[in-house]
Amino acid sequence: MNLSDNFPIEFYDALVIGAGGAGMRCALKLTEQGHKVAMVSKVFPTRSHTVAAQGGINAALGNVTPDQWQWHMYDTIKGSDYLGDQDAIEFMCQEAAEIVRELEHFGVPFSRLESGKIYQRAFGGQSQNYGEEQAHRTCAAADRTGHAILHSLYQQNIRLGTTIYDEYYALDLLKTINGEIGGVLVMNIHDGAYKILQSSHTLLATGGAGQVFRNNTNASINTGDGLGMVLRAGLPLQDMEFWQFHPTGVAGKGMLISEAVRGEGGKLRNALGEAFMEKYAPHVKDLASRDVVSRAIAIEVKEGRGCGANKDYVLLDISHIPEEVITERLPGIRDISQTFLGIDPIKEPIPVFPTCHYMMGGIPTNIQGQVVSPDDLGEQKVVKGLYAIGECACVSVHGANRLGGNSLLDIIVFGRKAALTISEALHSHKPNRSNTDxxxxxxxxxxxxxxxxxxxxxxxxxxxxxxxxxxxxxxxxxxxxxxxxxxxxxxxxxxxxxxxxxxxxxxxxxxxxxxxxxxxxxxxxxxxxxxxxxxxxxxxxxxxxxxxxxxxxxxxxxxxxxxxxxxxxxxxxxxxxxxxxxxxxxxxxxxxxxxxxxx
CATH class of the missing domain: 1.20.58.100 (Fumarate reductase/succinate dehydrogenase flavoprotein-like, C-terminal domain)
Structure with missing residues (x-):
């Protein structure tokens, strides 16, 4: 290409970079508010990585066990090892029940109890009354919850007519002559042609970066594109030392075996047949926080109690769970096991080992979804024109360790909140394109x-x-x-x-x-x-x-x-x-x- 040529330019009220659950929810709200929105995705939107989230979304509905958002808040703070920001965690947990009901109205087919209420399963780190008893807080659509949410949000965006650039790759943030973020350069993957999408409001929802590790549960698209753009723009990343290793990846392959398996009663066993989590978390056992379970598995293998010829994994046993429960609530997990391992988990245990799963760090933001960065005096200042939500962002509701079921909640809560922030700004100040060179x-x-x-x-x-x-x-x-x-x-x-x-x-x-x-x-x-x-x-x-x-x-x-x-x-x-x-x-x-x- 001739780089001296001018790039073609298109103008929008707001840009959403990424079409996973976070980006979809934000774009949907902005389009509902009457704004001209472009959503950019390097894959077809329903192939975004939200589709791989299996277990569920947390909300203190109290459909199975008594629950309160305050208990959810406590569990999230404790799970974060006290590194999570308590104002952001409080906000997320307060919003959760309304968020789930909203998703239901969008068409998400949640599994049901006999009473007709949304089914909620037990997940690690959840409790009633600030740590006393196990809570059932995770609202599930079988073991395909992310898939159900993503498809429902996509259909809603199609219904309202959101502009979608699918199979376009976002390369870099563009700054105005005043130093504010004024848009993004994108590349059409089909033909390699470049285009500028210009807006005074650019939101990053580009997901995680698990591809930085060899053993990971992430899709090949999870390469941290939004994080790279932010670094090249001279802005910081927050808490990047904190990567969650999911305890139960398929051994040697990395594919996710959802925490839902343990939530339904699955047991981790070593080569001696011992349900070893009793040693590491005697109160909650296999439903301890993910970092605790991952370390326990690694120790069992390191100390010679691993399974297989190389003693390099442990076993996830669900053979004691009734077959009808597995086929109704864990059909996707059974399919993964049969497809990639040739094992029917109804009859044989699944070999598992910790694998990189989730990035707790990311682009620093406030509760409104605005990107923040320290000035020369160390004060946190809003970066004008730039927003971030979802796994690429660090608000920080996950701190040093995310609880299972909180990632889907995070993306929807802050997807909606960021859209409201942008919409309010657009209603206050309509973009003036003449001043955005x-x-x-x-x-x-x-x-x-x-x-x-x-x-x-x-x-x-x-x-x-x-x-x-x-x-x-x-x-x-x-x-x-x-x-x-x-x-x-x-x-x-x-x-x-x-x-x-x-x-x-x-x-x-x-x-x-x-x-x-x-x-x-x-x-x-x-x-x-x-x-x-x-x-x-x-x-x-x-x-x-x-x-x-x-x-x-x-x-x-x-x-x-x-x-x-x-x-x-x-x-x-x-x-x-x-x-x-x-x-x-x-x-x-x-x-x-x-x-x-x-x-």
Missing amino acids: LNLQSIRQRLQRWQKRSETSAETSAQIDSVIQIKKSLQQIMDRGCGVFRDHQTMQQAFNDLQGIQLRLDNVCLTDFNDVFNLERLAGLELENLVAIAFATVTSALARTESRGAHSRVDFAERDDQAWLKHTLYFQEAHRLVYKAVNLHPKHHVAFEPKPRVY
């Missing part, structure tokens, strides 16, 4: 670097390195350096190795970078994001000299509230870290003070 210098330089690599490749007889090879090396480094258990030596080695990865990426050559259908170009752009996220993760993890939630260090085994009850903010330039205090001040409920976390 964009500075395209940085994006042109980035594209020119990639085109130069393509031309260099064309002049050589052999391709020395490839994007695929570099990505595999990156994933291996992250698996070794930032897994379930961490220490200074392995993380420092990972940081050193990442510098080599950066050099390889800087010198990689693509076969072509012209205006054509080109998945290699897409993979190269995605890899830039993954490498930046890896640096953010390792840098932040090295600095946090404590164990908290999913960040478990063998050389600093205890939680240190005096030194580390604070959020990490990572800036890409010089791998700089700054910190901000955890919000311990909810608006309505009394604060929950940090205390020892046991289950």
Whole structure:
């Protein structure tokens, strides 16, 4: 392409980058409010990763056991290992019941009790009366809840006529001459052509980045595109040391086996046949928080009680559960087991091992969905024109460890809230396009670097390195350096190795970078994001000299509230870290003070 040419431009009241549950809910609300909205997705919207969420969405409805939003709030704060911001958690839990009823009215086919009420299952870390008894709080549509929510929201957006750019890839945020965010550059994946989508309100809902690890439950599209864009814009990422490893990924393959399996009564067993979670969480056993269960499995394997020829996994046993319960409430899990393992879980246990699942950190935001960043004095200031929601954002309702069933709640609660924030701004100040000239210098330089690599490749007889090879090396480094258990030596080695990865990426050559259908170009752009996220993760993890939630260090085994009850903010330039205090001040409920976390 000729980079001196002007990019075609289209104007919108608001842009939503990402068409998972968060982006869909936001776009739907904005379209309902009468705004001209464009939603951008690099896959067909119903293939967004929300479709893979299995177990359910949390809300204190009290349909199976007595429940209150205050108990949900306590469980979420405790689950976060007290790193979650209590004002944001309070807001999310208060909104939950209305959110679920709203989803039901959108057409989500929730499973039902005989009474006709929405079925709720038990999930890890849930309790009644602030930790006394197990709660049943997770509203489920069998074991395909995310699938049901995503399709219902898509149909509602189609009904209202939301503009959707499907199979378009968002490359970078664009700034106005005043330094505000004024839109985004996108690439049509079909033909490689570029286009500017301009708006005074750009919202990122680009999901997670699990592809930074080799063993993960994430789709191949989860490459942290929104996070990479934010870093390149000179803004920080928050709490990137905290990655959740789901206890029950299919051993050796990574596909998710939902927590719903344990919620319905499944038991984890070691090679001796022991239901070993009784040792690690004697009160709630297999329904402890995910970080607790993941560490327990890793310890069982490390100490020689793993199963199989290599003793490298444990077994998830549901053979004692009635067959009709499995076929009604866990049909998708049974299908995964039969398809990928040739095992019918009604008859045989499923081999499982922890696998990277969810990113607790992300783009720092406030409750309104606005991106925030510290100024020179350390004060958190709103970044004008930019919003973020869902897994790519860090509000922070998950802190150091997310509870199962809270991710679907997070995306819908803050998807709606961000839409209301944007709509209010649009009603107050209609966009003035004449004052939104964009500075395209940085994006042109980035594209020119990639085109130069393509031309260099064309002049050589052999391709020395490839994007695929570099990505595999990156994933291996992250698996070794930032897994379930961490220490200074392995993380420092990972940081050193990442510098080599950066050099390889800087010198990689693509076969072509012209205006054509080109998945290699897409993979190269995605890899830039993954490498930046890896640096953010390792840098932040090295600095946090404590164990908290999913960040478990063998050389600093205890939680240190005096030194580390604070959020990490990572800036890409010089791998700089700054910190901000955890919000311990909810608006309505009394604060929950940090205390020892046991289950």
